[in-house]
Amino acid sequence: MTNGKIVYLWLLILFMANGWWCCYCCWNEERTALLQLKANIKYSTRDDDYLSLWGANETSDCCRWEGIVCSNTTRRVIELSITGDILRNWRFNASLFVPFKNLKALLLPGHSLAGWVKNEGFEKLRQLRNLEVLDLSGNRFNHSIFEPVNQLSSLMSLNLSSNYIGLRSDIWFTHNKTGSASERLSGLDKLEILDLSDNNLDLENVFSTLQINTSTMALKRLDIRYNQFQSFLPNEELGALRNIEYLLLDGNILDENFLRSSGVMSSLKVLLACVDLKYLEEVSLSRNRFTGKLPPCLGNLTFLRVIDLTLNWFSGNIASSPLSRLLSLEYLLIANNNFEIPILVKSFCEMEELHLHSLQSWRRKR
Template sequence: MVIRMLPCQILCLLLAFLCFQVDCSLSFSSSFHHSSTHLCLSEQRDALLEFKHTISVDDDCDTYPTINSWNQSTDCCSWQGVRCNKVTGHVIGIDLSHGCLNGSLFANNSLFHLQNLQWLDLSFNSFYGSLLENSTLFHLQGLQRLNLAHNNFNGSISSELFNQLVSLTHLNLSDSGFSDLIRYAISLLSNLVSLDLSGNDDDTSLSFDAQGFDMLARNLTKLRNLVLDYIDLSGVSINSFLNLSSSLERLSLSYCELHGEFPGEVFGLPYLQHIHLSWNQNLTGYLPKTNLSLALELLDLSFCSFSGSIPSSFGNLTRIIFIDFSENDLGGQIPDVFENLNKLTSLTFYSCNFSGQLPTTLFNLTQLTQLDLSQNQLEGALPNHVSKLQLLEAFWVHDNQISGRLPSWLFTLPSLQQLDLSYNKLTGPIDQIQKPNYLDYIDLSSNEIHGPIPSTFFDLVNLSSLLLSSNNLSGVIKSNMLLKLKNLYNLDLSNNSLLSLSTSGNDVNYSSSQLGLVLFSSCGIRQFPNFFRTSKLMVLDLSNNKISGGISKW
């Protein structure tokens, strides 16, 4: 017999099933609310309160400290930063990150008596001391996530962490204060999905030897996130990177003292999204012509020693968002392969030894916010018309051989804030600006621009720095024009011999001016400009002018 169910009956059954599912899922969810019945086990509460009494809270804490919600009269499963299993009442998670906490995690700390802990986050506090080999932390063999980042520990990382906490999937000890060699026993953490041991720029960072890193690369086959910035890897064989997990999504190795030729095969790991190799100045290599990971979103090779050209396959990186090749000897022309990189927001080719014309497709990248092509040998003119760079905030092309007139679109792009075209061969006058944008910084110094500064130039009211030195500018700048630039701090118009200042506005009140640095050397000024008398002025250079007459009381 076939039983037919009415739509309303089906709906009721579905709702009942959904409620059951939600209830089951909530039984293991975070408990940050007050319950009518106390779920917390008394021994768990006592362990947490004992821990609270062994530490202190910074007096100058900007936020309400998480641990202040812990008190005897409420269910510990409702305390901020505590997560319980709602069936057994065991504490399974503690998050005290950014808690303004000070103290030592001594060996028999009551926090480590919570045997059912699955994750523990004590990051961004001021915990100190060493993690000794007899620490009860290492008895938490069900611990899956441990984050001790940004603390003030000292000494080496005990091998017991690697020998005992074999259930760990996420380990973050970044900038935690530990030093010394990382033992090869770290390769025992075969369940690790994410490992961050990065340090900072002090001298107490961790280091790997060849055996330790090679075993890590071979044994941590589930690894998706590996961050070792500022870790000393100078003793590591560069070929060990060939053994990294094929599941890797993020690889960050900045400031690691790597040397030798980086294996191009790493760029082809199928899931690789982020790769940071910056500031390894003895690291050489080439961008592979084929097999670049199509998952790449971020590629930072800045301040390395890569060479060769950018391959045409680069145009297939349709997910790429960030590229920085600063200070590499790539050479040749920038290939015109950017047409399909529609997600690219930041492109930096600073000092890459590029030459030739600018690729036209660069100016069609609608998501671009930063474009830096400085210190190359690029030549030719900028496009006459650009309309697609509506999100561009910074455009740096200084120290090249760009010629032709200064296009007016540079001053009308709605998001542009910083413009640096200094040390090029730009010519012609500056056109009147039809729709001034929000530029904050302009540097057009050391070009061949001539003619007067148009009056509409002073409608760029957000300017804080205006640098036009060493051009062929002429005409007279009136004081009331400068008065419109209320945020202007840095003004450099030096080495424009035909440019002068009108002193007819010497009686103008400049008390609200922000000017702190004014350079007018080697111009055509004939009378001392009193309107620069402001309380904020720190540097005034009027040398090599034709000033005559007296200087009024300052």
């Protein structure tokens, strides 16, 4: 046997001994890190948890384990998802996730996580410079979660929905209005998706409370449904909405001022705003890009006198729309949309001549 063949044989044995023979498998150090994560939370798992299948045999490819996604090219772990109640009452330990240098998404929803090991909080994940998505929904974090996640400057999507952020935190928010920006979300300049829904937040203002850096933000989707926000954002921060495409506001107690910002939302595609505005008298959503049928909640604005929907792409039969329930309506402006107007509009316009006049004027313009 020639020296070249001997060297080749020894290299082959060495590669197989280190698991490198599987060129399309996950990396050994990341497989080991996953098994360490499993061992750390083993006390809270059950026999039927999918985590119990991790490393079922020594040669299994961790890229095929449930909850793990690897890069097709490098075979590095890029997404780690642990769902269900596997981590119930487990305290987060950042060191267990740091080995995954290429990690882009960390998803830990619905585990009732209440905190983290001392000096092992989420801020330590800033070592993961590729981390873009963090899902901590359905846990038990309070306002203290803002400070550590604020340091994850690479984040593009943050989900903190259905936590306890608004409970037992009134004193902190009320008396710390001028607190350090590091205690809010001012460091997430790349953030495009923010979900704070269902947190019982009873704060006065969305943007100023969280101190989001509105001059550099790229926010495209904001979900603050089912909180108790009182106002949307001060006039000087309207520029924060220039890139917004999805704005979800249901279940708040916003005043009418938030509607004044609609003119700057040039990218808006979806607006859900069935908020408690039953005494609202005037609404202007003109010159946006709203599409589809009118939301049913508009029919709840029983004191509405004026509504301007012009220059949008709304569609549907106007006679059977929620607007037909607005008995106090005096001015209806709907030009330049895609509404269907029946020839017989009497059923819709029985209330006052002004309603009928508005529709006739609209039809002439069309």
